[in-house]
Amino acid sequence: MSARFWSSLLLPVVLLGVAIATFLVTEPLSLLGVSPPPIEQLTVERTVLDEEGIDLKVRATGSEPMHIAQVLVDGAYWRFTQEPAGALGRGTSAWIHLPYPWVEDELHEITFITNTGATFDHTIEVAEATPQASAAQFIGYGLLGLYVGVLPVALGILFRPALQQSGPRGFEFALALTLGLLVFLLVDTLEEGLELGDQAASIFQGHALVWLAALVAFVALMAVGRRHREPPRGLALASYLALGIGLHNLGEGLAIGGSFAAGSAALGTFLVIGFTLHNLTEGIGIAAPLTRERVRWVAWIGLIALAGLPAVLGTWIGAYAYAPHWSALLLGIGAGAILQVMIEVGDFLRRTSIASGGAMISVASISGFTAGIVIMYATAYFVQV
Structure with missing residues (x-):
């Protein structure tokens, strides 16, 4: 780069700094008789x-x-x-x-x-002793995360043989069901992130933090997913699904770890059972793009870990290092990842329907999409307090 380039790049920044310093030193507002009191929050x-x-x-x-x-x-x-x-x-x-x-x-x-x-x-609101950190407690929180994240996803993947025998219309139904559950997860993740944004200190601009993190994550993942100009399919699409679901499960782990750390053991137990039921459908969604693929067991383990283990990390963070602004940021990233997967699954469903001689808007796809939302909404009943 030439000296002219760097001078034109840096000169406006330097002049802006000088202008701000001059404003602070000369205090021109004093000429107006204005002496604003300090703002404290x-x-x-x-x-x-x-x-x-x-x-x-x-x-x-x-x-x-x-x-x-x-x-x-x-x-x-x-x-x-x-x-x-x-x-x-x-x-x-x-x-x-x-x-x-x-x-x-x-x-x-x-x-x-x-x-x-x-x-x-x-x-x-309700004073309860905060659990003290220990090795046994650390392991216990990890087991909670495994129970909430890994177990239900693994069990959901066991539906794959049934999906394989369901025929072309059944395949479309499964993809549309996946799209429906992703829509629910997107709304749920954004709601949780914005709620945490309200709890964060105003300096972090909680709502903007969530939306901007979601936008950046979405653009970045779309760029990575389409870097070869071909939409992801098969194992690649399932991996993006697992990533988006994993980031959502990170938020669920934060809720569980935070409730136990706050001494709300009854609430935490309620959330564990509810999230375990709620997350069973997520495994079905990961398996749906792979019903026509041959997948090695190592890949299955990787998908389960990618989708489920973030719940373990979230439980630890919620219990030991909870901060509303960081949690809001993580959930914003999760929302962006889920939106990217929604687009890819929708595009995969469209291409699959055309290849089979059908239309994307069919009885099977509408039924599957509706079923995905209804199932997620119904199981969410167990995690709402």
Whole structure:
């Protein structure tokens, strides 16, 4: 690259930096008699309850560094320690430790007061002890993820012999059913991601984070999938299906791990059973593009791992390192992956229907698409609380 190229590229950036620095130093707003007060915002990202009291991870997202001066618990001022100590700059986080004798199954109201007098409220709906980390617990969370992600996907793939004997119309039905379940997964993943985006600190722009992550993931996967100008089929298409489903299962693992970490063991058990039933259909979807292919057992293991093991990772993240903005980002990526697979499955269904002398919009395809949505909606009944 020539010096002229680099100078034309860097000069506007340098001049912009100079203009911003000049604005900050000269404070031209003072000529208007305007002296805007600092904006303070505080978000609680994680709550841990143990025998020593209550620990809360907070993140500041204001315009200026802020100091937490006092903390009220259930209407009473309470002593606290902050780590790291000092002012919280924009986007920084800290742990607040309250040696408060919380009461199991009770509601507790916490209010943070800054040195400027601004207040921020946080509610612990039902106080439950947070499970302590241990090797046995780590293995237990992993087993939960295997039960939720790997087992149902593997069982769903066992429907493949039935799909192979169903004939051309049955094949179209299976592909359309896969398309229907993907539509449900896309809506479900976006809803979960946007919900977590609402919980994230405003600095992360939760909703935009989800949509932009979905867009980038979709474009990237489409570019990879069509890099040879041929749409993926067979094992390649099944692999993309497994990837999209795996990213969705990552979100389910986050929900389960987070519920157990919050002390909601009953809710976690309910979610495990519900997600296991819910995910059985996902294995059928992965097997559908392979009903006319010869696939080695190693490939089957790879597909099951790709679709199911992210649930294990999600369970660990939800239990030990949960953060709403990271979870929203991961679910946004999952939504983009699912959208890419939807397009590829729809295109595969179209080509298959034309090759068999039929139409993409047929009784078999409409029935399969409807069945996929209905089955996913019905099994979701067990995971909605």
